[in-house]
Amino acid sequence: GESVGLHLPTLSVQEGDNSIINCAYSNSASDYFIWYKQESGKGPQFIIDIRSNMDKRQGQRVTVLLNKTVKHLSLQIAATQPGDSAVYFCAEGHSGYALNFGKGTSLLVTP
Amino acid sequence: NAGVTQTPKFQVLKTGQSMTLQCAQDMNHEYMSWYRQDPGMGLRLIHYSVGAGITDQGEVPNGYNVSRSTTEDFPLRLLSAAPSQTSVYFCASSDRDRGYTFGSGTRLTVV
Numbered sequence: 001g002e003s004v005g006l007h008l009p010t011l012s013v014q015e016g017d018n019s020i021i022n023c024a025y026s027n028s029a030s031d032y033f034i035w036y037k038q039e040s041g042k043g044p045q046f047i048i049d050i051r052s053n054m055d056k057r058q059g060q061r062v063t064v065l066l067n068k069t070v071k072h073l074s075l076q077i078a079a080t081q082p083g084d085s086a087v088y089f090c091a092e093g094h095s096g097y098a099l100n101f102g103k104g105t106s107l108l109v110t111p
Numbered sequence: 112n113a114g115v116t117q118t119p120k121f122q123v124l125k126t127g128q129s130m131t132l133q134c135a136q137d138m139n140h141e142y143m144s145w146y147r148q149d150p151g152m153g154l155r156l157i158h159y160s161v162g163a164g165i166t167d168q169g170e171v172p173n174g175y176n177v178s179r180s181t182t183e184d185f186p187l188r189l190l191s192a193a194p195s196q197t198s199v200y201f202c203a204s205s206d207r208d209r210g211y212t213f214g215s216g217t218r219l220t221v222v
Contacts, residue, residue: 034210043201043213044154089153091210099169101146103153 023090117214134202
């Protein structure tokens with residue numbers, strides 16, 4: 001079946017560095033992708049989304065890149081801060097509704 | 112603006128008991144869904160609804176029922192609780208253009 005996966009389960013970065021979290025998807029019909037952040041004991045929080053007609057979208061300190069040729073999605077966080085420590089999920093879906101979530105990457109920001 | 116409200120936050124059930132997890136949203140979103148999250152895993156879709164009166168099964172529907180009599184409410188019913196249903200349950204609603212908004216979760220333990 002179709003799946004969404006993450007290349008690395010954990011990522012450790014130093015405060016101030018840039019972080020890159022990667023995600024692979026296999027459903028070529030997916031046209032909508034979202035990144036979520038989940039802090040311990042809380043529900044997932046929307047970070048940024050991108051549609052399949054785009055290859056890059058920027059937010060505040062975050063950038064999402066979409067490579068449809070290799071079915072790859074990445075989240076870049078600039079100047080990573082301790083408050084960025086969390087689990088990050090990618091999700092893919094159709095027609096604006098995300099239906100399939102990856103297992104998550106744990107980001108740890110060290111001083 | 113409350114967003115997505117889930118109740119209760121914590122629940123302990125005995126095997127075989129039934130209960131209903133409540134979910135309400137005040138954003139007039141058409142799409143609502145229920146996920147479960149187990150340790151070290153991503154979110155798995157249980158049931159979803161694309162509008163009042165319409166529900167469908169997700170990836171792991173067995174042992175759960177849903178109904179959608181109003182746009183605002185989307186309760187999840189456990190018919191006969193089993194230890195395998197110990198998990199954290201998240202309800203989410205979606206605006207097609209902005210991804211999901213999640214509730215804060217219900218932590219369920221079945222003993």
